[in-house]
Amino acid sequence: MLDVGTPDDQEECTPPAPDCDADDDGVDHALGVNCTGGISSLEGVVASGTPDSLWVVAGPLGAGDTFAPRLGSRAVLLSTGVASHVALDPEELLAKCSEIGLPCPSTDYDGAYDLAMLPLPLQPAPIICPKGQLPPGPGDCSATIDKQWLGDPQIAHDYSELRLTATAPLSAVGVSLQAAFFTAEWPNRSAVGAFANNDLFLVWLESEQWTGNIAVHPDQLQPFAAGALEWDHVQDAALTGFAFEEHVAIDWTKLSAAITPGETITLVLAIFDVGDRKVDSAVLLDDLRWTCAIPNGGPRHR
Numbered sequence: 001m002l003d004v005g006t007p008d009d010q011e012e013c014t015p016p017a018p019d020c021d022a023d024d025d026g027v028d029h030a031l032g033v034n035c036t037g038g039i040s041s042l043e044g045v046v047a048s049g050t051p052d053s054l055w056v057v058a059g060p061l062g063a064g065d066t067f068a069p070r071l072g073s074r075a076v077l078l079s080t081g082v083a084s085h086v087a088l089d090p091e092e093l094l095a096k097c098s099e100i101g102l103p104c105p106s107t108d109y110d111g112a113y114d115l116a117m118l119p120l121p122l123q124p125a126p127i128i129c130p131k132g133q134l135p136p137g138p139g140d141c142s143a144t145i146d147k148q149w150l151g152d153p154q155i156a157h158d159y160s161e162l163r164l165t166a167t168a169p170l171s172a173v174g175v176s177l178q179a180a181f182f183t184a185e186w187p188n189r190s191a192v193g194a195f196a197n198n199d200l201f202l203v204w205l206e207s208e209q210w211t212g213n214i215a216v217h218p219d220q221l222q223p224f225a226a227g228a229l230e231w232d233h234v235q236d237a238a239l240t241g242f243a244f245e246e247h248v249a250i251d252w253t254k255l256s257a258a259i260t261p262g263e264t265i266t267l268v269l270a271i272f273d274v275g276d277r278k279v280d281s282a283v284l285l286d287d288l289r290w291t292c293a294i295p296n297g298g299p300r301h302r
Helices: 027-031 083-087 090-096
Strands: 046-049 054-058 074-079 157-167 172-183 200-206 211-213 248-258 264-273 281-293
Touching (some): 027 074, 027 157, 054 083, 074 083, 074 157, 248 281, 264 281
Antiparallel strands (some): 054 074, 074 281, 200 264
């Protein structure tokens, strides 16, 4: 049994133990949460959304190591379809596609998982958040969600999420995680027009310094939207042997934001289809941790 630490232990900011997920398939341990060191969630990691949208992946996706776990031996996959289908190669996948003629993977869930409003605290309206000041009110400091959530009305098809609440150690100055994003919307479908296929992955941070999406590519400065990104992998060797072999991916990317030491934050990791609810997108998640500071102000445990 792993020791997640006492309240006194959590005063010190330390990285999660790499062997936290060695012996079990718990979603929290696969993310790096509730380990010796790292983030301790107050109420666990809570999943909701489409059936079978969540899968703990042991080892790399595909034939190579490009999409191997970033911390320990497991990562978490969240999908707008059946998450375990991502391990299938294109030939195996054909029998699982929801409709002939659609790109695979595709999954046709019923409308019970199509949301006209995102669950609180997610509120997509853009707001201006001056640096160093408290967010002015409900809304998205990144101003990315509403612009990318195409359609009139806006519908989040096949919505799935993971959420947790945690209190930061007094020496923590930020929070970060790593994510790799895949979509079958490319190459045959494009994000053009009011009802474009523009599947979204969001990381919502609710904190004293920020409220809104932090899933913005640090180099491209684009949100994780199927129609906004320039792809790191396009039908290449890194995708060989699993469901997105004929499609595209963004490589493992570190997403991070500043927080106030000692504050309690909420994180929501969410994915949903935009435009069409059948063709799938997925995100691989790992290495969720605090960003720590040492007394001279320099960083450690990044």
